[in-house]
Amino acid sequence: MIYVSAHGSNEVRRKFTESITWWFIDKLLPRYKNLNISIDITKIDDAQGTCVYDGDTFHIEIDSTLKGEIFIECLLHELVHVEQHLKDLYEINDDHEHIPYVDRLFEQDAYTRSELLCQEYINKEWIAYAKRSIKIRNLVA
Numbered sequence: 001m002i003y004v005s006a007h008g009s010n011e012v013r014r015k016f017t018e019s020i021t022w023w024f025i026d027k028l029l030p031r032y033k034n035l036n037i038s039i040d041i042t043k044i045d046d047a048q049g050t051c052v053y054d055g056d057t058f059h060i061e062i063d064s065t066l067k068g069e070i071f072i073e074c075l076l077h078e079l080v081h082v083e084q085h086l087k088d089l090y091e092i093n094d095d096h097e098h099i100p101y102v103d104r105l106f107e108q109d110a111y112t113r114s115e116l117l118c119q120e121y122i123n124k125e126w127i128a129y130a131k132r133s134i135k136i137r138n139l140v141a
C-alpha cells in the first residue's frame with residue numbers, strides 16, 4: 001500500500017501537501033506498490049526541509065513559514081530525495097558526510113529537478129487546482 005500523510009499546520013495546507021506528493025508519486029514512482037511518506041509541516045531552524053528514511057517510512061519535514069512556490073519547490077526537493085533513495089541514485093545511500101553539501105550530486109540533482117518540477121506542477125496542476133479553492137489561492141498568494 002501507499003500511504004501519504006501530512007501533519008501540522010492546517011487542513012488546507014495538509015491537503016495541498018498530500019496532493020503535491022501524490023502528483024509526484026504518480027509521475028515519478030508509478031511502479032512502487034509499498035511506500036510510506038509522512039510529511040511534517042513544522043518550524044525548522046537550520047533548513048527549509050529534511051528527508052530521513054528509517055527503513056520503513058520516509059519522514060519529510062517542511063518549514064511551516066515557507067509560502068507558495070517556495071513551499072512547493074521545497075517539498076518537491078525532498079520528494080526527489082525519496083526517489084533517489086528508492087532508486088539508489090547519485091550515491092545517496094552511501095556515506096556522504098565527508099562531501100560538502102554543495103558538492104553532493106544528489107543535492108544538485110534535487111535542486112535542478114525540483115525547480116523544473118515546481119514549474120510543471122504550477123503550470124499543469126496548480127492553476128486548475130487553485131481555481132477550485134479560494135482558500136488554496138490565498139495560501140500561495
Ligand SMILES: [Zn+2]
Pocket residue numbers: 077081107110
Ligand atoms: Zn536536499
